[in-house]
Amino acid sequence: MSKTTIPTGGITADAIDATLVTDDAISDEHLDITAITGQTAITSLADTDKFLVSDASDSGNLKYVEKQYLPSGGLQFIQSQSVSSNTSQINFDSIFSSTYAHYLFVWDATSNTDGADIHFNFRTTAPGNHQSSYYAAVNVVDHLGNNDKYVQSNDSKFILAQGPYNQTSRDFPASSGYCIIQNPFSSSFTATMHMQNSYHATNGDFRFGSGGLYMNTQTQFGGFSISASANDINNMTGRVYGIVNS
Numbered sequence: 001m002s003k004t005t006i007p008t009g010g011i012t013a014d015a016i017d018a019t020l021v022t023d024d025a026i027s028d029e030h031l032d033i034t035a036i037t038g039q040t041a042i043t044s045l046a047d048t049d050k051f052l053v054s055d056a057s058d059s060g061n062l063k064y065v066e067k068q069y070l071p072s073g074g075l076q077f078i079q080s081q082s083v084s085s086n087t088s089q090i091n092f093d094s095i096f097s098s099t100y101a102h103y104l105f106v107w108d109a110t111s112n113t114d115g116a117d118i119h120f121n122f123r124t125t126a127p128g129n130h131q132s133s134y135y136a137a138v139n140v141v142d143h144l145g146n147n148d149k150y151v152q153s154n155d156s157k158f159i160l161a162q163g164p165y166n167q168t169s170r171d172f173p174a175s176s177g178y179c180i181i182q183n184p185f186s187s188s189f190t191a192t193m194h195m196q197n198s199y200h201a202t203n204g205d206f207r208f209g210s211g212g213l214y215m216n217t218q219t220q221f222g223g224f225s226i227s228a229s230a231n232d233i234n235n236m237t238g239r240v241y242g243i244v245n246s
Contacts, residue, residue: 075104075241086112086232092240093127093223096185100242103181108173109226111166112234115202118160118175119229122184122191122215125222131156133219138162138195138211148207158213160226164199167234175199177209180243187220 042049047068054060079095096103109118121129136152136159150162161175177197183189193213201207226236 074244076100076244078103078240078242080237080239081226082237083233084235086234087236088232089225089227090233090236090238091123091127091223091225092238093123095223095240096221098185101183101186101245102243103184104241104243105179105181105224105238106241107160107178107226107236107238108176109160109236109238110170110172110174110234111164111228111230112232113228113230114166114169115163116166116231117162117229118164118233119227120158120160120179120193120213121156121225121227122219122221123223123225125220127222129225130219130221133215133217134158134213135216136211136213138197138209140207140209142201142205142207144205146205154216158193160195161197161199161209163201163203165202169202170200172235173237181224184221184224187218190218191215191221 045067047066049067050064051067051070053063053065055063079092081090081092083090111118121131123129132154134152134155134157136155138150138159140148140150140162142148150159152159160177160179164170164174166174175197176199177195179193179195182192182194184191192215195209195211195213197207197209199207199209226233226238
């Protein structure tokens with residue numbers, strides 16, 4: 001028997017003389033998928049859980065690495081919301097925690113009323129909309145190169161998009177963008193937000209905006225809501241990610 005031939009049933013004392021099994025006798029073609037699928041599955045990883053790796057040496061030595069030593073960073077998905085019919089308010093509750101200091105919110109929204117602004121409200125851990133202390137400025141340029149802006153001082157909400165078309169005047173989405181939300185769960189730091197948006201305004205312009213929000217209060221928020229300044233949100237998708245701290 002070739003010393004690189006593994007009999008059906010595996011390597012046992014009765015099946016093969018142990019002296020005939022060399023270090024390189026078991027290759028990929030001799031491994032069954034059940035070597036992985038036959039093991040107990042886990043749904044979360046501990047820092048000391050181990051992964052088998054081949055190192056970068058010429059001989060490709062087999063070693064293991066623990067989860068705690070793997071590169072970290074990036075985004076952790078937390079929650080998504082989606083509506084496809086008229087909805088007065090979409091709530092993202094219980095998304096902020098001490099796990100992450102900063103968050104990414106990617107969104108698109110279309111109201112059912114031409115010219116209705118898209119509103120953002122922080123929500124308390126109660127939960128309920130927080131309706132004061134919003135200070136904001138957004139600089140906007142349209143596709144013709146014209147500059148515009150909108151500002152807010154101690155407002156009751158933050159305007160994600162000002163005056164976009166509704167669903168009957170514009171294909172989805174009428175407005176979209178992303179926000180970086182900083183320190184929303186802290187009661188010792190003020191929450192801030194940086195935003196980029198694009199939308200089709202009711203005057204026919206395609207507008208592109210960049211701006212920020214400052215909350216003039218040290219309040220611990222648990223989430224936020226999306227709504228329209230008039231009537232309902234007709235269509236919206238939103239996803240929230242925690243930005244890993246290290």
